[in-house]
Amino acid sequence: MATYSDALSSYIRQTFAREDEVLAHIRQAIPERGLPAITVQPEEGRFLQFLATVCDSHLALEIGTLGGYSGVWIARGLASGGRLITIEKIPARATVAREHFQLAGVAERVEVRVGNAHDLLPGLGSEGPFDFIFIDAEKQGYPAYLDWAVVNLRPGGVLAAHNAFRHGAVVDPSHHDPATKAIRNFNRRLADHPHLVSAVFPAGDGIAIAVFRGKPRDNC
Numbered sequence: 264m265a266t267y268s269d270a271l272s273s274y275i276r277q278t279f280a281r282e283d284e285v286l287a288h289i290r291q292a293i294p295e296r297g298l299p300a301i302t303v304q305p306e307e308g309r310f311l312q313f314l315a316t317v318c319d320s321h322l323a324l325e326i327g328t329l330g331g332y333s334g335v336w337i338a339r340g341l342a343s344g345g346r347l348i349t350i351e352k353i354p355a356r357a358t359v360a361r362e363h364f365q366l367a368g369v370a371e372r373v374e375v376r377v378g379n380a381h382d383l384l385p386g387l388g389s390e391g392p393f394d395f396i397f398i399d400a401e402k403q404g405y406p407a408y409l410d411w412a413v414v415n416l417r418p419g420g421v422l423a424a425h426n427a428f429r430h431g432a433v434v435d436p437s438h439h440d441p442a443t444k445a446i447r448n449f450n451r452r453l454a455d456h457p458h459l460v461s462a463v464f465p466a467g468d469g470i471a472i473a474v475f476r477g478k479p480r481d482n483c
């Protein structure tokens with residue numbers, strides 16, 4: 264019998280994921296400023312903060328900034344002196360996000376890079392390895408982001424990816440659109456990857472997670 268429900272979701276939000284005034288303002292301001300209301304939910308944001316904290320994030324990466332809502336949650340989970348690099352392809356969204364990082368008092372820890380992640384990631388490898396990577400950009404790109412992440416996470420580093428359920432489409436056989444197919448492919452590869460231990464956080468639209476175990480040495 265399924266127990267997860269809107270009531271439990273609301274309970275989790277009120278118990279574990281209460282937004283302060285800044286986060287509530289940012290979530291509300293994003294649609295008011297003409298950006299799409301597609302941020303993570305508060306309980307998902309809190310989970311991202313938890314993950315960033317638990318893997319002692321000195322260097323974190325987010326792919327898909329929007330207006331900075333999830334970025335503020337992640338920034339609050341960084342280790343002392345830690346940094347978050349977040350990538351956004353639309354300059355106007357990056358501008359809003361920078362304002363929100365200022366408002367939240369995390370601007371000195373967060374760098375917004377503007378451009379297509381597929382163009383920027385190859386150059387980012389030399390700045391790693393990364394302790395925490397959060398994927399929340401276009402869904403067709405998820406398999407490529409996974410390939411990049413397993414090369415650029417440190418052993419023990421954590422990968423998280425939003426929309427693991429794609430609002431239920433992953434289990435609905437009538438959905439054959441490229442984005443749903445990409446998420447199914449991503450989830451399957453994450454689950455089967457020999458160098459990852461993976462799971463799913465089933466609140467919100469699902470956050471797929473994995474810890475990178477490191478590659479076994481050739482002579483082991």
Ligand SMILES: C[S@@+](CC[C@H](N)C(=O)[O-])C[C@H]1O[C@@H](n2cnc3c(N)ncnc32)[C@H](O)[C@@H]1O
Pocket residue numbers: 301302303326327328329330331332333334350351352353356378379380381399400401404
């Ligand atoms: C779902 S929103 C991110 C929401 C944000 N993580 C949050 O919860 O507050 C996805 C963002 O990724 C950006 N995006 C999509 N494809 C991208 C790409 N290839 N490179 C960089 N940014 C991309 C979009 O412009 C959009 O702002």
